[in-house]
Amino acid sequence: MYQHYGQPGSESGDGRPGHAVAILSVQERVPGIHIVDVNTDYQRLWGGSREEWLGAFPIVVEQEAANQQIVAQLGDELNASANGDFEGISGREVSRRHDGSRRHIEWRITAMGPRKSSAMTLVLTQRDVTEQMEKEAKLKRLATTDMLTGLVNRSHFDAVLKSEVNRQNRYARSLSLIMLDLDYFKQINDSYGHDVGDQVLVALADLLKSNLRKADCCARWGGEEFMLLAPETSLEQALRLADKIRCAIKHTDFPIQGSVTASFGVVEVHSQESVKSVMKRVDNALYLAKEKGRDRVSTGGLLEPAKQA
């Protein structure tokens, strides 16, 4: 059992994220591995004093089973490199702090000097990379999100669509695509100003989010155009979803007088169909909905939905 006295994520004296370091000794066999020295960051990370750690089994990661696995992996690597060409092992693990928060710890075990007969000295270094990972995740979020609405942006949607169409082609699952465009949005901008137009787009995005399943992907395609990609959804189900959203838009109080309406194109991806073809069909379907008078759902084909309220 490991005890947690301290907190991972400590900092060295100069304020930089600290490197926890433990010097390990291996005699004959890896299960007998033990600590011969630790720095203060190791003590801060895992608790306990230097004296308590001397001679103890090292902690590489918090989970005891995972720790044992790493030690077993270390044994295998050392056996495989008996001629002294051990290059080290490394990994990144999530550890839970005693306050419940999770930290990402990057660790590495390398050799310190050559192997002397069967004895060997190793260096274990550990670094808290949580902030770095959070920054990376934030940058990724920024790169894939539409700033105004918080929905997925066009370039990310392209990637999702491509991967879902490939999946559909491989596994022949239902996959439907809905494209919607606000009607006469230019008039809203012209009558109430661009800021109010923006507020309408934000409110619409919230409405879309609240009408979708977790697996669905909703994107702002550009301007006042939006895309919904619905996996495991047939054409019939997608038509029902589109009409539900159409009605919800019509009956929502946007920050303008009178109601806002939208037109919808809906298609189900055909077996072995290309992304280009799907996009063309959904665009045509939306065009048809506009042509037929707006505030309606169209499949772009002969099988148009029944009367829309």
Ligand SMILES: Nc1nc2c(ncn2[C@@H]2O[C@H](COP(=O)(O)OP(=O)(O)OP(=O)(O)O)[C@@H](O)[C@H]2O)c(=O)[nH]1
């Ligand atoms: N407020 C705001 N307006 C935008 C944004 N992006 C595009 N627009 C405006 O959306 C309007 C789209 O106008 P049109 O393409 O003529 O379409 P529409 O007026 O909605 O007419 P139909 O689509 O034919 O029903 C233009 O006035 C654009 O300036 C945005 O981010 N914010």
